[in-house]
Amino acid sequence: MSAKGQGKVLALSGGVGGAKLALGLSKCLSPKQLTIVANTADDFEHLGLSISPDLDTVMYTLADLSNKELGWGLAGESWNTMSALEKLGGETWFRLGDRDLATHLERTQRLKSGQSLTEVTSCLCDKLGVEHPVIPMTNDPVRTRVKTHQGELAFQEYFVREQCQPEVTGFYFDGLKQAKANPLLEQALSDTELGAIIICPSNPFVSVAPIIDLPGMREAIKASSAPVIAISPIVAGIAIKGPTAKMMKELDMPSTALSVAEYYGDLLDGFVLDNSDQELQSELQDQGLSVLTTATIMKGLQDRINLAEDVLAFATDLTRHQLEGSA
Amino acid sequence: MSAKGQGKVLALSGGVGGAKLALGLSKCLSPKQLTIVANTADDFEHLGLSISPDLDTVMYTLADLSNKELGWGLAGESWNTMSALEKLGGETWFRLGDRDLATHLERTQRLKSGQSLTEVTSCLCDKLGVEHPVIPMTNDPVRTRVKTHQGELAFQEYFVREQCQPEVTGFYFDGLKQAKANPLLEQALSDTELGAIIICPSNPFVSVAPIIDLPGMREAIKASSAPVIAISPIVAGIAIKGPTAKMMKELDMPSTALSVAEYYGDLLDGFVLDNSDQELQSELQDQGLSVLTTATIMKGLQDRINLAEDVLAFATDLTRHQLEGSA
Numbered sequence: 001m002s003a004k005g006q007g008k009v010l011a012l013s014g015g016v017g018g019a020k021l022a023l024g025l026s027k028c029l030s031p032k033q034l035t036i037v038a039n040t041a042d043d044f045e046h047l048g049l050s051i052s053p054d055l056d057t058v059m060y061t062l063a064d065l066s067n068k069e070l071g072w073g074l075a076g077e078s079w080n081t082m083s084a085l086e087k088l089g090g091e092t093w094f095r096l097g098d099r100d101l102a103t104h105l106e107r108t109q110r111l112k113s114g115q116s117l118t119e120v121t122s123c124l125c126d127k128l129g130v131e132h133p134v135i136p137m138t139n140d141p142v143r144t145r146v147k148t149h150q151g152e153l154a155f156q157e158y159f160v161r162e163q164c165q166p167e168v169t170g171f172y173f174d175g176l177k178q179a180k181a182n183p184l185l186e187q188a189l190s191d192t193e194l195g196a197i198i199i200c201p202s203n204p205f206v207s208v209a210p211i212i213d214l215p216g217m218r219e220a221i222k223a224s225s226a227p228v229i230a231i232s233p234i235v236a237g238i239a240i241k242g243p244t245a246k247m248m249k250e251l252d253m254p255s256t257a258l259s260v261a262e263y264y265g266d267l268l269d270g271f272v273l274d275n276s277d278q279e280l281q282s283e284l285q286d287q288g289l290s291v292l293t294t295a296t297i298m299k300g301l302q303d304r305i306n307l308a309e310d311v312l313a314f315a316t317d318l319t320r321h322q323l324e325g326s327a
Numbered sequence: 328m329s330a331k332g333q334g335k336v337l338a339l340s341g342g343v344g345g346a347k348l349a350l351g352l353s354k355c356l357s358p359k360q361l362t363i364v365a366n367t368a369d370d371f372e373h374l375g376l377s378i379s380p381d382l383d384t385v386m387y388t389l390a391d392l393s394n395k396e397l398g399w400g401l402a403g404e405s406w407n408t409m410s411a412l413e414k415l416g417g418e419t420w421f422r423l424g425d426r427d428l429a430t431h432l433e434r435t436q437r438l439k440s441g442q443s444l445t446e447v448t449s450c451l452c453d454k455l456g457v458e459h460p461v462i463p464m465t466n467d468p469v470r471t472r473v474k475t476h477q478g479e480l481a482f483q484e485y486f487v488r489e490q491c492q493p494e495v496t497g498f499y500f501d502g503l504k505q506a507k508a509n510p511l512l513e514q515a516l517s518d519t520e521l522g523a524i525i526i527c528p529s530n531p532f533v534s535v536a537p538i539i540d541l542p543g544m545r546e547a548i549k550a551s552s553a554p555v556i557a558i559s560p561i562v563a564g565i566a567i568k569g570p571t572a573k574m575m576k577e578l579d580m581p582s583t584a585l586s587v588a589e590y591y592g593d594l595l596d597g598f599v600l601d602n603s604d605q606e607l608q609s610e611l612q613d614q615g616l617s618v619l620t621t622a623t624i625m626k627g628l629q630d631r632i633n634l635a636e637d638v639l640a641f642a643t644d645l646t647r648h649q650l651e652g653s654a
Contacts, residue, residue, distance in 0.1 A: 047432050048375060048439065080405050084429035088454045090436070098425040102411035105374045109417070112375065127415045 007195025014207020018200030019061035024308030041210035049104040196315035199230035227318035232257035334522025341534020345527030346388035351635030368537035523642035526557035554645035559584035
């Protein structure tokens, strides 16, 4: 089956790394074929605004508006509000660009008016010309708390204000147990045409965990006949982006792609390794996982498309093997 | 008495016109000699932000940051948030500049944290280097409602969104009866050193009325031994700035300085006319008012200082005459 003939795909994404693959997938699949669900556990309220960093990163990336130098926010951004706020003694550790602020103002207004985060995100995506559905994992508030040797921190305090410096001892997701998975996510998972569940190369502990640990989500993923494929965010022992490798060390976990696969455990049917980690392939296969080894570092758009195509072909292979196995 | 030897001065101000004279007064008087009270009845909540247009105009003007071309907002302002908000389908009829937004974000946060509008304004002024006390008329919410032939409008809807087009039939100030005058305003009025109460050339109906109609305010103004002087915002039948003349016509009131003096009535001891309205002087004097006729159109800083000096000298004259009369 070619990518064009692919069944539907559900992609689970955090911020930057996940958004890159989501963009690649969006170039291979129609809006009807692809649903991207983003982590919202790093959402927070700041300066009276409702901020959804991962949702926005995915949305801006798909709208081709993302700031590739910074890795967050909008391209060609200006910072006049932040500069003025600094003069007024306001809180400026979380840098909100002038254009980005409009997103948060509009989201906050719409949420206050009673719209769900799903509705708000759909409106924003529509205005920015994003055609592929980007949905929050839940409409309910879930907030990542980072346990560190310096005490407990809200995720953005840890990630942005403290620049991931405090040593991590664990995480918990405030509100997760009470949260209801996005009905559109449940719908995508139960769709008989679903051909692949792709766990993007995002941080397993703070970006993907909140999604798969939503009530009923692991069960729904396992119940789906679609193969579940994770792409390692760890390449040659380092994280392409963000604190994943540092967190793994602090959590007494070897910072390798192997650990990532083990973390996802029996949720996975397939795992995607970077070429530089080829030596791990047989070990993973010994654990019963199907493995694709390919180029996973996405520097430009073509890399994103290439990886998306590779992953989609891998999913097709896994499905064919499943069918052959059951035939 | 020279301006330097002047007693204390309380200035009542709306936005632009009032702020110009307030700036002139601030150049003649020390921070201990001058208190500027601003109208807050045109405050409103917009995009989730607490916006105080008159307070900000006075603050920005005294900080030498005001946008002289626009007549509102900050000089050298950029509009990137508004442009982005427009693309998102947000409300953009009330133009908030990127730097100005910082003021509203910070004010909103501080108010939410429990600070009074007086405390917030004091902090903002301090950060912007404004040394003369600028205080809101009240810490309580008062909201001007404009009655028009097209129905009732919130003030900023009338003033900005509808650009003062609807024909006005009256006003009322929601919350005014329940509002408590700013204790600092009451303190300024009862200060035995108070040498003048100056009603700046602001719109009498929507900028000054809410201040003087605060519970107990007329009585406190009348009880003060300081002369009360208003500067006409109407010059040669037209308003220097804003819809004052248009409103007067719609309210079946001749749009003249005379009508302004009559509107303030027995609150006034003195009235300041522009040279171009010299022919009205005797009529006003026949009504028992002391009149100063001078140049009241303030194009540049020196005009503002000149008018401030003239008004302060006029106040000194009125006080001397009062003393002589009672001697």
